[in-house]
Amino acid sequence: MKPEIIIIGGSAGAFDTILSILNNLDKSIDTPIVIVLHRLKNSNSSFESILQRSTHYTVKEIDDKEKIEKGFIYTAPANYHLLLEENYTFSLDVSELVNFSRPSIDITFESFSILLKEKCCGILLSGSNHDGAIGLKIMAENNGKTIIQDCDEAEFAIMPKAAKNIYNKHQELNTKDIINTLNNEYN
Amino acid sequence: MIKLNELDELLFTIKKQFDYDFSDYSKASMLRRVNRFMDINNMKTSVDLKFELINNPTIFQNFINEIVVNVSEFFRDPSFFKSLHEKVFPYLDSYPKINIWTAGCSFGEETYSLNILLKENNLFPKTRIYATDISRNAIEQSKKGIYDNTNFKDYTKNYYECGGKESLKNYFVSDEKHSMINSEFKQNILFSNHNLVADSVFKECQLILCRNVLIYFNSKLQNKAFELFYDSLPVHGFLAIGKKESLRFSSVYENFKEIDREEKIYQKIR
Ligand SMILES: C[S@@+](CC[C@H](N)C(=O)[O-])C[C@H]1O[C@@H](n2cnc3c(N)ncnc32)[C@H](O)[C@@H]1O
Numbered sequence: 001m002k003p004e005i006i007i008i009g010g011s012a013g014a015f016d017t018i019l020s021i022l023n024n025l026d027k028s029i030d031t032p033i034v035i036v037l038h039r040l041k042n043s044n045s046s047f048e049s050i051l052q053r054s055t056h057y058t059v060k061e062i063d064d065k066e067k068i069e070k071g072f073i074y075t076a077p078a079n080y081h082l083l084l085e086e087n088y089t090f091s092l093d094v095s096e097l098v099n100f101s102r103p104s105i106d107i108t109f110e111s112f113s114i115l116l117k118e119k120c121c122g123i124l125l126s127g128s129n130h131d132g133a134i135g136l137k138i139m140a141e142n143n144g145k146t147i148i149q150d151c152d153e154a155e156f157a158i159m160p161k162a163a164k165n166i167y168n169k170h171q172e173l174n175t176k177d178i179i180n181t182l183n184n185e186y187n
Numbered sequence: 188m189i190k191l192n193e194l195d196e197l198l199f200t201i202k203k204q205f206d207y208d209f210s211d212y213s214k215a216s217m218l219r220r221v222n223r224f225m226d227i228n229n230m231k232t233s234v235d236l237k238f239e240l241i242n243n244p245t246i247f248q249n250f251i252n253e254i255v256v257n258v259s260e261f262f263r264d265p266s267f268f269k270s271l272h273e274k275v276f277p278y279l280d281s282y283p284k285i286n287i288w289t290a291g292c293s294f295g296e297e298t299y300s301l302n303i304l305l306k307e308n309n310l311f312p313k314t315r316i317y318a319t320d321i322s323r324n325a326i327e328q329s330k331k332g333i334y335d336n337t338n339f340k341d342y343t344k345n346y347y348e349c350g351g352k353e354s355l356k357n358y359f360v361s362d363e364k365h366s367m368i369n370s371e372f373k374q375n376i377l378f379s380n381h382n383l384v385a386d387s388v389f390k391e392c393q394l395i396l397c398r399n400v401l402i403y404f405n406s407k408l409q410n411k412a413f414e415l416f417y418d419s420l421p422v423h424g425f426l427a428i429g430k431k432e433s434l435r436f437s438s439v440y441e442n443f444k445e446i447d448r449e450e451k452i453y454q455k456i457r
Pocket of ligand 1: 381
């Protein structure tokens with residue numbers, strides 16, 4: 001069965017990669033996409049509006065208990081961890097930072113994969129800390145599809161490398177191949 | 188580590204044994220908190236946990252204190268406090284006496300932040316604040332009003348961002364490690380235990396702050412809390428919730444008007 005939610009995690013150096021993935025997704029794809037990107041606290045950045053210009057999806061910053069729907073790209077708000085509930089609604093959480101981060105990619109990967117099992121696809125991009133590695137491993141162990149950005153391509157390879165170091169069966173792909181894979185899988 | 192399906196059973200046991208009902212809390216974060224608690228206390232299975240909870244009276248209170256999330260800060264979301272100051276304070280000023288309720292006050296950071304703003308805007312002398320939380324530990328810590336110095340850089344930044352003009356540290360007495368809020372800021376606050384799930388209205392308040400508490404409830408329980416707030420507010424009273432929380436799906440939504448959509452400040456209109 002096809003994965004039902006795509007979750008993209010990234011930090012420093014991931015933003016442009018996200019834009020080019022979104023820009024090149026086939027217009028017929030509407031699988032919900034969740035983006036967890038480390039951002040500045042209290043930042044009123046125009047992140048969502050920039051994303052919106054690159055995609056046929058509707059981009060939406062997540063509100064607590066919002067229901068996941070097709071055709072939407074959801075972004076994790078700054079300063080909250082992002083979790084998934086059984087009824088496919090989001091839950092936000094302000095508990096302690098994990099890996100110096102809130103949102104923490106680890107938390108989201110883990111929470112989504114224990115509910116969705118094989119019905120999710122996690123993609124870990126460039127970044128300069130270890131967040132996401134443990135979560136992506138858990139996702140793989142729950143039979144989810146897991147992809148890391150090509151460590152040679154990533155602007156900051158620490159993040160995908162950390163994931164690779166603790167689990168060596170993730171697919172390691174460059175941006176072009178990530179796009180091709182998604183277009184093949186979800187069309 | 189416990190799994191989602193064991194969580195329901197655990198919460199059911201807790202409800203029966205201790206009369207604390209967490210069954211309508213958000214499952215995802217509850218699961219993390221319970222697992223964190225078990226980890227810290229070296230418990231392996233839900234059987235271990237239940238055994239300890241039932242046979243060791245102090246551990247249950249510990250459990251309550253630990254599974255709730257007390258993380259807070261002074262002037263969290265500066266733009267919220269700015270809006271409160273600009274859009275709500277002028278209205279509050281028209282009352283001869285003001286009652287404010289901060290529900291889910293954690294260790295007091297939010298309540299004292301509010302009190303500092305009230306002081307700076309001369310509303311302090313006529314205001315009484317009721318600050319409540321489900322956690323006894325949170326209430327005790329709030330009463331002490333002592334905070335780690337390490338976080339004050341962030342707090343000061345927040346304070347300036349919301350328009351503060353003084354030096355935040357002037358409102359505290361500090362030593363090398365800690366800062367304690369000046370005692371005058373404690374005088375008009377009544378800190379007490381109150382459970383939004385089980386307890387009822389206790390006072391009519393012109394302003395209610397309940398921020399970053401409802402995210403831990405499912406929609407049904409959120410709705411129940413909204414009804415409680417509705418009943419505690421006079422017409423024209425204000426309700427402020429967390430920046431990412433929403434009143435939209437509640438049964439009382441129609442009875443409120445948006446004062447600030449971004450900052451989630453509402454006014455009861457009927
Ligand atoms: C994350 S803190 C929010 C603190 C502060 N309002 C803020 O926004 O920074 C959540 C607080 O809600 C409290 N809480 C959780 N469930 C509650 C309940 N049923 N009744 C009252 N307080 C509750 C917790 O103990 C915790 O202190």
